[in-house]
Amino acid sequence: MLVERLGSEFSTSVYRKPTCAGQYLRWNSFSSHKRKINLIGTLVHRAFMICSKGELDPELDKIRSILLKNGYPEHSINSTLKRKLQQLNSNPVHTVKKCPVHLHVPWIGNVSMKFETQITSSVKRCFFSVEPRVVFTTRQLLPATKKDVLPSHHQCNVI
Numbered sequence: 001m002l003v004e005r006l007g008s009e010f011s012t013s014v015y016r017k018p019t020c021a022g023q024y025l026r027w028n029s030f031s032s033h034k035r036k037i038n039l040i041g042t043l044v045h046r047a048f049m050i051c052s053k054g055e056l057d058p059e060l061d062k063i064r065s066i067l068l069k070n071g072y073p074e075h076s077i078n079s080t081l082k083r084k085l086q087q088l089n090s091n092p093v094h095t096v097k098k099c100p101v102h103l104h105v106p107w108i109g110n111v112s113m114k115f116e117t118q119i120t121s122s123v124k125r126c127f128f129s130v131e132p133r134v135v136f137t138t139r140q141l142l143p144a145t146k147k148d149v150l151p152s153h154h155q156c157n158v159i
Contacts, residue, residue: 001050013055014047027071032107032136040067040080048088098131107136 002015025031025039040063047059060081067077103119105112116134123132 022066041084044084
């Protein structure tokens with residue numbers, strides 16, 4: 001957070017280090033569409049929560065610029081930005097909170113998205129107090145098996 005003193009008032013905005021290159025997840029990367037849209041929403045949410053009223057519009061312009069440089073389509077940026085700002089400006093609806101349950105699934109393309117849709121709908125139908133959250137991972141979920149160790153008398157002339 002960058003805090004500046006303007007007379008008797010303070011102005012706040014998002015601070016970026018001078019070395020910040022603005023590199024985020026590229027639009028054409030092998031990652032879920034949801035993750036890319038959530039990146040836009042996260043940046044907008046951070047700006048909305050941190051920036052003073054006069055600093056919000058320049059920060060949103062900077063977010064647009066950074067995302068365009070990362071290959072994001074302008075219509076996706078603008079629609080997500082508009083939706084997120086409407087959500088942040090609306091009055092919160094108070095409901096009973098459901099228990100979040102996280103399911104870690106490897107990302108393997110469209111198959112992962114179909115699985116997410118199926119598992120989410122199944123869990124919601126069967127367990128009303130649970131909110132399923134599918135988290136896609138790119139790291140290996142199971143540890144790699146170790147190779148068998150050769151006895152020392154079998155290790156001669158081995159490269």
